[in-house]
Amino acid sequence: xxxxxxxxxxxxxxxxxxxxxxxxxxxxxxxxxxxxxxxxxxxxxxxxxxxxxxxxxxxxxxxxxxxxxxxxxxxxxxxxxxxxxxxxxxxxxxxxxxxxxxxxxxxxxxxxxxxxxxxxxxxxxxxxxxxxxxxxxxxxxxxxxxxxxxxxxxxxxxxxxxxxxxxxxxxxxxxxxxxxxxxxxxxxxxxxxxxxxxxxxxxxxxxxxxxxxxxxxxxxxxxxxxxxxxxxxxxxxxxxxxxxxxx
Amino acid sequence: xxxxxxxxxxxxxxxxxxxxxxxxxxxxxxxxxxxxxxxxxxxxxxxxxxxxxxxxxxxxxxxxxxxxxxxxxxxxxxxxxxxxxxxxxxxxxxxxxxxxxxxxxxxxxxxxxxxxxxxxxxxxxxxxxxxxxxxxxxxxxxxxxxxxxxxxxxxxxxxx
Numbered sequence: 001x002x003x004x005x006x007x008x009x010x011x012x013x014x015x016x017x018x019x020x021x022x023x024x025x026x027x028x029x030x031x032x033x034x035x036x037x038x039x040x041x042x043x044x045x046x047x048x049x050x051x052x053x054x055x056x057x058x059x060x061x062x063x064x065x066x067x068x069x070x071x072x073x074x075x076x077x078x079x080x081x082x083x084x085x086x087x088x089x090x091x092x093x094x095x096x097x098x099x100x101x102x103x104x105x106x107x108x109x110x111x112x113x114x115x116x117x118x119x120x121x122x123x124x125x126x127x128x129x130x131x132x133x134x135x136x137x138x139x140x141x142x143x144x145x146x147x148x149x150x151x152x153x154x155x156x157x158x159x160x161x162x163x164x165x166x167x168x169x170x171x172x173x174x175x176x177x178x179x180x181x182x183x184x185x186x187x188x189x190x191x192x193x194x195x196x197x198x199x200x201x202x203x204x205x206x207x208x209x210x211x212x213x214x215x216x217x218x219x220x221x222x223x224x225x226x227x228x229x230x231x232x233x234x235x236x237x238x239x240x241x242x243x244x245x246x247x
Numbered sequence: 248x249x250x251x252x253x254x255x256x257x258x259x260x261x262x263x264x265x266x267x268x269x270x271x272x273x274x275x276x277x278x279x280x281x282x283x284x285x286x287x288x289x290x291x292x293x294x295x296x297x298x299x300x301x302x303x304x305x306x307x308x309x310x311x312x313x314x315x316x317x318x319x320x321x322x323x324x325x326x327x328x329x330x331x332x333x334x335x336x337x338x339x340x341x342x343x344x345x346x347x348x349x350x351x352x353x354x355x356x357x358x359x360x361x362x363x364x365x366x367x368x369x370x371x372x373x374x375x376x377x378x379x380x381x382x383x384x385x386x387x388x389x390x391x392x393x394x395x396x397x398x399x400x401x402x403x404x405x406x407x
Contacts, residue, residue: 013399020388020401021267024345046403050387139335141289175399176267176343183332183346186325190290 002029002205004169010034012174015042019053025180029054056209058082066095088113097122107133109151120162135171152191168201258321263360265345266313269397270383272340276306287330299323310368
């Protein structure tokens with residue numbers, strides 16, 4: 001199970017500290033989801049070796065309008081493993097779910113954002129995961145939390161109905177905000193998600209990362225297809241038979 | 248009042264917790280008790296929080312790290328866990344709450360989860376982000392004093 005975090009300079013703790021805490025909590029990996037202009041510097045291999053946590057290079061695109069979001073998407077997509085779009089605005093939400101190059105629509109219910117059946121079905125059609133952001137349940141209180149819980153309940157029903165992919169996160173901005181998978185399961189139950197649903201949402205980050213790493217590999221052509229002479233990039237998946245010779 | 252006979256006494260479970268905070272945090276047992284009650288009440292209402300009945304029975308905290316045991320009614324471990332997970336700050340100091348495990352008695356939990364207490368931190372000068380800064384170091388974890396705040400780091404981040 002993976003968690004997605006904001007690290008320095010976008011958060012308060014370094015990627016290494018986030019990874020160390022994630023390891024203590026029993027996560028297998030973290031996705032670094034710093035906003036576009038606040039890239040973190042880190043040595044993913046050294047961190048992975050020390051703490052036994054996979055560090056996934058991600059970005060959360062935050063844009064004022066959809067045309068700029070499109071521009072950022074074009075520049076980040078070729079080099080980042082996981083691309084999220086900072087949701088919470090109706091136009092941006094719509095842009096994200098209609099664009100298959102986006103992996104995750106982050107916190108779609110935040111701010112003025114909302115999700116309806118059209119958004120959920122577009123997310124399902126284009127394979128864009130909707131984020132179940134537990135942070136307001138964990139860190140807000142009173143009326144704000146009540147509204148956030150109501151929004152998450154609605155989101156769950158729409159995800160269920162549309163069969164849309166989704167990820168679960170505590171959206172931690174410091175190592176102190178990281179909570180272990182069991183704790184997120186317990187909090188998820190408050191919001192109406194059962195254990196399996198929360199665990200699947202934490203595992204989805206890992207699946208997205210693995211899929212995109214494969215796609216970013218230089219010899220990749222399309223699912224199950226690699227250029228010849230590229231070694232055994234996909235052989236362990238039993239896809240060797242579908243390899244194509246390049247003309 | 249006379250103690251209840253054993254078979255009528257409530258049955259409890261104990262949640263064993265590690266608490267993390269920035270080194271200057273001043274966190275007390277009462278703050279944790281208040282926070283757990285407030286979260287249980289906020290999430291589950293008066294009736295729910297009474298059913299869970301979360302009570303801090305052990306507490307120790309020093310230099311940004313501590314431990315606690317929180318007693319809940321048997322059968323309410325999941326809701327007690329959710330309430331604890333939602334404790335984000337104590338008296339305004341942000342905290343990380345890590346639940347180590349659950350036991351049926353205090354004795355069993357102490358044996359199992361409290362053997363290794365968090366070690367104390369030591370003040371050191373480190374190079375972080377190319378600048379010499381004061382820091383509190385606890386094994387590989389380093390809390391670096393930056394301008395008016397702390398940065399969470401590990402020894403992998405130092406010297407560059």
